[in-house]
Amino acid sequence: xxxxxxxxxxxxxxxxxxYEVRGAGPLLVLAGAPMDATAFTAVAELLATDHTVLTTxxxxxxxxxxxxxxRDSTPEERADDLARLIxxxxxxxxxxxxxxxxxxxxxxxxxxxxxxxxxVIAHEPPLTELLPDREAVRARTEEMIATYLSGDRRLAWVQxxxxxxxxxxxxxxxxxxxxxxxxxxxxxxxxxxxxxxRATTRFQPDVAAxxxxxxxxxxxxxxxxxxxxxxxxxxxxxAVLGVEPTLFPGDHVGFAGAPEPFATRLREILRx
Numbered sequence: 001x002x003x004x005x006x007x008x009x010x011x012x013x014x015x016x017x018x019y020e021v022r023g024a025g026p027l028l029v030l031a032g033a034p035m036d037a038t039a040f041t042a043v044a045e046l047l048a049t050d051h052t053v054l055t056t057x058x059x060x061x062x063x064x065x066x067x068x069x070x071r072d073s074t075p076e077e078r079a080d081d082l083a084r085l086i087x088x089x090x091x092x093x094x095x096x097x098x099x100x101x102x103x104x105x106x107x108x109x110x111x112x113x114x115x116x117x118x119x120v121i122a123h124e125p126p127l128t129e130l131l132p133d134r135e136a137v138r139a140r141t142e143e144m145i146a147t148y149l150s151g152d153r154r155l156a157w158v159q160x161x162x163x164x165x166x167x168x169x170x171x172x173x174x175x176x177x178x179x180x181x182x183x184x185x186x187x188x189x190x191x192x193x194x195x196x197x198r199a200t201t202r203f204q205p206d207v208a209a210x211x212x213x214x215x216x217x218x219x220x221x222x223x224x225x226x227x228x229x230x231x232x233x234x235x236x237x238x239a240v241l242g243v244e245p246t247l248f249p250g251d252h253v254g255f256a257g258a259p260e261p262f263a264t265r266l267r268e269i270l271r272x
Contacts, residue, residue: 009063012084014071018063019056019085023048027094029086029117030055030255033078033101033200034192036062042259047266052091056081058102060191062184069191074199075101079108083116092116095270099123099255100230101200103220110215111206121269123220124230124252127237128201137163137229141201148193154178156193164229166252207240217241218269224251 006021020037022044028051030040037055044053057064059081060073082105086092096117098106103125110120128137140163148156157177161168168176181189210217219238225231230252238245246269248254249261 010085010088012059012081014068014077015059015064015066015081017056017059017081017085019054019089020044021052021054021089023051023053025051027052027054027086027089027091029053029082029094029096029106031058031078031082031096031098031102031105033058033073033098033105034061034188034196035100035102035253036064036188038062039253039256043255043263043266046259046263052089054085054089054091054094056085058105058196060195061188070195072195072199073191075104075108075203076112078102078105079112082106082109083113086113086116093118095119095121097121097123097220097266098125100126100252101196104200104203107205107210107217108203110213110217111209114213114215117215119216119218119270121218121220121246121266122234122237123248123255124222124225124234125219125237126201126230127203127205127233128229129204130233130236130240131229138202141197145193145197148190153189165227205237211241217243219243219245220248221245222251222254223247223249224254228252 010017028047030044032039036057040055044055047053058078060066086094094117096106103122106120107122109117128134131137144156144159147159219234221231221234234245248265250258255262
């Protein structure tokens with residue numbers, strides 16, 4: 001059953017945030033970056049049976065335009081956006097699950113707005129500054145950004161996947177990155193490389209604040225992500241926080257590829 005979705009926009013400094021609300025019950029925020037609200041539709045539908053589920057397009061992506069498109073999107077700004085959305089829907093405090101860059105956003109949310117959330121679940125945050133080989137990873141990140149901005153989109157994605165230690169069969173790569181993207185997809189992709197990737201991967205969490213703060217922090221890893229860079233960064237984050245990582249079904253985007261078991265696992269965590 002497809003639930004009634006309330007969709008609207010919220011004006012915030014330098015942006016207009018598109019967001020969706022579905023279901024009823026305790027507030028659960030699902031956040032991505034660069035993934036938009038669409039990526040969470042399937043799991044949001046499942047969780048809306050017993051939660052009010054808030055999803056959003058992060059600033060600069062898809063339906064959330066920014067006033068200054070040449071500025072970077074930082075985790076701190078995206079955390080402030082999430083806090084404003086939670087206050088706007090007036091159903092908090094929330095549990096917030098973020099994946100990939102969205103996981104970095106919810107960690108910043110826990111630091112900057114601890115009254116807005118009770119629990120944050122950081123699913124595979126690409127916190128590459130926590131890695132022992134961070135300088136090499138930083139250099140590869142700069143290389144892929146430069147490659148993309150030079151106009152070689154295909155090579156930039158080759159470099160991106162190699163840096164992430166994600167291996168795709170040629171036919172899957174071609175199907176995903178070979179065709180010319182739609183104008184909106186191209187704009188979102190360019191924003192990702194030019195204005196989101198660097199600030200997100202270089203974010204350094206305030207470990208002391210997170211450990212001492214009132215917000216429960218869960219570090220999630222996809223069961224199929226072993227050896228990938230976000231498996232490494234997530235384990236590094238869990239180590240510095242002094243917590244055990246929590247496994248989720250699927251890979252880096254398990255919420256989209258395996259939404260039913262992902263939702264089941266998330267409910268188990270929320271009961272814990």
